Amino acid sequence: METPQTEVHHYRDKEQSSSLLLQLNRLRQENILTDVLLCSGTTQIPCHRAVLVSSSPYFRAMFCHDFAEKQKTKIDLKGISPTILSSIVDYVYTGLVSLRMDVVLPLMQVASMLQYIRLFEICSSFLQEHLIPDNCLSMIRLSEIMNCSSLRVKAKEMAMKSFSEVSACEDLCELSLSELMGYLDDDNLCAEEEQVFETLVAWIHHDPMSRRRTISDLFKKVRLRHIHPTYLFQFIANDPLIQSSTLCTELIDSVRRLMFCVDLKCIQNFAVDFSPLWHAPRRCTYQEMLVVIGGRKNSEQTSREALAFDESSQRWKLLAKVPVRLHKPSYVALHSVLYVIGGLTTNTKHSQVSKSVYTLSLKSNQWRTAESMLEPRFAHQSVSYLHFIFVLGGLGPDRRLTSSVQRYNSMFNQWEWIAPMPEAVLHPAVAATNQRIYVFGGEDVLKNPVRLIQVYHIGRNMWSKMENRTVKNVSAPAVVLKELIYIVGGYTRRMLAYDAKTNRFTVCANLKERKMHHSAIVLNNKLYITGGRYLTGQDDVEDSNSFEVYDSLTDSWTSAGSLPHKLFDHGSVTLTCVSETRAKQN
Known part of the structure; x- marks a missing residue:
């Protein structure tokens, strides 16, 4: 065995x-x-x-x-x-x-x-x-002396993530030119462009005799396209350091001329090195957030609430409330600031048509008053383009339908009258692209649908109009996505994509219900619609808390969840803010 x-x-x-x-x-x-x-x-x-x-x-x-x-x-x-x-x-x-x-x-x-x-x-x-913002730069120095890569990586991450605090530390002024340029040139820097400019100025003033000549090289790192025009032309342009540099003043003058001429083709006439500076993207740490504002909540009184949707966490966050209740104001975003314009006041004994303008940024989460319109109105449309806000039509102080148009110039903080619309319409779909504003459909004073496309040429201050039998929308929003204008619903399930270059419509995937009084916005190259009202199979009108997203690549709709409550006659915009979470991910 x-x-x-x-x-x-x-x-x-x-x-x-x-x-x-x-x-x-x-x-x-x-x-x-x-x-x-x-x-x-x-x-x-x-x-x-x-x-x-x-x-x-x-x-x-x-x-x-x-x-x-x-x-x-x-x-x-x-x-x-x-x-x-x-x-x-x-x-x-x-x-x-x-x-x-x-x-x-x-x-x-x-x-x-x-x-x-x-x-x-x-x-x-x-x-x-x-590690804290006050010591992270000194820790980077230490890590280099001791050849400690793990400490260097974490300290650099802290410096990038908390740059606003780091920039106030004395250690930053001790950086070499190449080190500072490395920070300012980095897409992952967690800072607004205004902060970038203030940082380079502080660095130069720490040793002006030897550093003054670096202003032009450093200024090229500031992404001028993403700075508010008021800050750029009133503060930066008048800074003695900027005025001492011919190149810096030429860059600012190029931005000013570009905004005045409206047509982006005029950039070809500028200095050779201006084009890449102008087209520099936002830093990766900027995050776009969808904000839903105002409207009628749960069929009750006008809401003062503003809600921000965080796409990464799929959660809604309550922002500061609008100072007053407003019925049918307009909502628009410009330079990452939300504007609530006009409306009918509902929190007073006798409602009044308002010409007030309220603003909100995600950075401060505080409402401020801005320059008032020239004339009160409500149930109007607003659209932003470059540094302008255009307020079109609606109901004036006499509560009658108007064709007048006002324009806000953010460079000068001024309102002005521009050419009126050829036809006064209520609740049209409005979008701006390619130096033009397109006004689709709407209804006339007798509440009949208007089958018109009205086009305003921004540079020429001229309107034209075209009859089009395809247009038959009322209370439908319009958005621009990948150079096409999408008209979403409007007492119908139909969504149309309009190509302004060819003047042709394309029929897209239908909505699930016949929608109206909803809102639409583009976020990260997808179209989102929120709330509104819809017609049931029995032609009954129901309020909605729907939150749906359209993918143009697949021509399909999917649910993105739901709003915290039913809502209609509201607005939605996208606002950008510096995100520390995005900085950590990068």
């Missing part, structure tokens, strides 16, 4: 290694079998060569190769304080180390010198846990 194979069991005694270390440490403390003294000044610490050799390549080379220390019983470690040396030895024998901010740096230096890599990383992790 064959002898059965012996079954082998492998055991690991998890306590053996720690117990052995404890015994060795006890022998060291009792000076038993120790064969070398580590010395710092008058302090002498008995140790076992075998323990030191097994714990560090530094001591292995010292005691196992032909160095003079191999024969010595006393090793003088110069430049290491007794406290730090004691901590190192305690760590070697116990694996324990006590860290404080006042000892971690010298301990890290000694750990690097004696090649205790794990202790070095422990110190690095401790410093990473104590």
